[in-house]
Amino acid sequence: MPSIASLTAALAFAGAVVANPIELQKRKAFSIHQEERTTFAKNGAQSRVNTLRKFSKPVPANILAAAAAGPTGTAPAVPGDAYDSLYLSPVTIGNTTLQLDFDTGSADLWAFSSLQPSSQLTGHDYYKVDPAKKVAGATWKISYGDGSGAAGTVYADKVVVGGVTATSQAVEAATSVSSSFASDRDTDGLLGLAFSSINTVQPNQAKTWFDTVHSTLAAPVFSVALKYHAAGTYDFGFIDSAKYTGALTYVNVNTANGFWEFTSTGYAVGTGTVVKTSIDAIGDTGTTLLYLPTAVVRAYYAKVTGSSNSATYGGYVFPCTATLPSFTAVIGGVNQVVPGKYINYAPVTDGSSTCFGGIQDNTGIGFSIFGDIFLKSKYVVHELSSTPRLGFAQQ
Numbered sequence: 405m406p407s408i409a410s411l412t413a414a415l416a417f418a419g420a421v422v423a424n425p426i427e428l429q430k431r432k433a434f435s436i437h438q439e440e441r442t443t444f445a446k447n448g449a450q451s452r453v454n455t456l457r458k459f460s461k462p463v464p465a466n467i468l469a470a471a472a473a474g475p476t477g478t479a480p481a482v483p484g485d486a487y488d489s490l491y492l493s494p495v496t497i498g499n500t501t502l503q504l505d506f507d508t509g510s511a512d513l514w515a516f517s518s519l520q521p522s523s524q525l526t527g528h529d530y531y532k533v534d535p536a537k538k539v540a541g542a543t544w545k546i547s548y549g550d551g552s553g554a555a556g557t558v559y560a561d562k563v564v565v566g567g568v569t570a571t572s573q574a575v576e577a578a579t580s581v582s583s584s585f586a587s588d589r590d591t592d593g594l595l596g597l598a599f600s601s602i603n604t605v606q607p608n609q610a611k612t613w614f615d616t617v618h619s620t621l622a623a624p625v626f627s628v629a630l631k632y633h634a635a636g637t638y639d640f641g642f643i644d645s646a647k648y649t650g651a652l653t654y655v656n657v658n659t660a661n662g663f664w665e666f667t668s669t670g671y672a673v674g675t676g677t678v679v680k681t682s683i684d685a686i687g688d689t690g691t692t693l694l695y696l697p698t699a700v701v702r703a704y705y706a707k708v709t710g711s712s713n714s715a716t717y718g719g720y721v722f723p724c725t726a727t728l729p730s731f732t733a734v735i736g737g738v739n740q741v742v743p744g745k746y747i748n749y750a751p752v753t754d755g756s757s758t759c760f761g762g763i764q765d766n767t768g769i770g771f772s773i774f775g776d777i778f779l780k781s782k783y784v785v786h787e788l789s790s791t792p793r794l795g796f797a798q799q
């Protein structure tokens with residue numbers, strides 16, 4: 405995991421806005437090989453129905469209902485460092501379990517692999533490619549907003565997330581990764597959860613894991629509960645009403661750019677009144693911070709004593725002792741509040757008394773990005789219905 409110092413230096417170098425500066429951040433005898441014929445999810449409830457029936461036992465209605473509904477699953481989302489710079493989730497690819505960064509801002513499932521120089525694999529779990537599973541002629545290459553990136557070739561293999569199996573999922577094996585990924589020994593790759601329309605595999609675009617399995621799930625949804633300095637979850641195929649308070653409220657998604665893109669209709673700083681303004685934004689679990697329009701960011705830090713937009717550190721900073729106002733975004737007509745405490749991202753360098761803001765300027769990106777700083781106070785339902793929607797509720 406890169407130090408804050410190296411990242412702030414990168415930020416300073418980057419000058420303007422970079423996404424997710426730490427995601428970088430953003431992986432004898434004989435045996436009979438049984439090949440499963442389906443390419444979609446397993447159904448735990450159905451297995452229980454089959455077993456009960458095998459022994460002529462009655463099948464409880466709730467199990468029968470769950471079986472008919474289709475599979476569901478839950479994967480943990482564990483902070484990759486003390487500042488929630490990224491979250492990692494276990495994914496089994498073939499016979500190896502890797503720690504991947506689930507990223508609703510991209511659509512490639514890629515992993516560190518046996519195709520890389522062994523020096524890049526120290527400390528990593530990695531995908532051991534099976535030449536028999538190679539997708540002939542397929543390559544991939546992705547560049548992220550923070551300047552990081554990776555490239556490689558493609559294999560079709562079993563991918564299990566939260567107990568839900570895609571038996572023949574495009575797995576993008578890295579042959580090379582950028583320096584920030586090479587130096588991050590915790591992240592073994594990314595699992596993209598944006599729309600497959602921005603997947604980078606060529607000549608034939610690949611599907612995301614969720615795109616592969618969604619039609620077999622109990623419901624075509626996944627729900628994200630990232631947490632502040634604690635492990636959260638990704639729920640697949642269902643909405644867990646125990647994970648939020650109040651009502652879920654929805655906003656339609658524009659999928660034209662391949663993102664979970666929506667419009668926020670206003671904002672407020674602390675206890676101030678709502679300013680009505682249209683903010684084009686995406687939800688992005690793979691981006692650490694909350695990137696907003698210049699005017700909004702200025703209005704926010706005007707209420708933070710001792711804050712400044714630092715060229716040295718490449719963004720707004722303030723005394724770590726500052727009491728930060730909350731930030732409210734109006735989404736689907738509902739005020740979604742981020743507690744002020746969540747907007748202190750991290751000291752600019754370990755031990756510093758100057759802290760880097762969780763809210764930063766979106767200049768150079770082209771839209772706002774509601775990354776982890778925003779998401780970690782919400783339960784966010786991503787619904788792949790005929791008109792895709794995002795649902796928000798307070799955790």
Ligand SMILES: O=C(c1ccc(-c2ccco2)nc1O)N(Cc1ccccn1)C1CC1
Nearest residue numbers: 422423509510511547548549550602688769
């Ligand atoms: O990092 C990415 C990002 C993700 C995926 C892709 C991509 C290229 C090709 C397919 O996907 N390109 C990105 O750049 N951010 C955040 C960001 C922050 C700052 C500037 C640009 N972006 C995408 C989600 C918005």
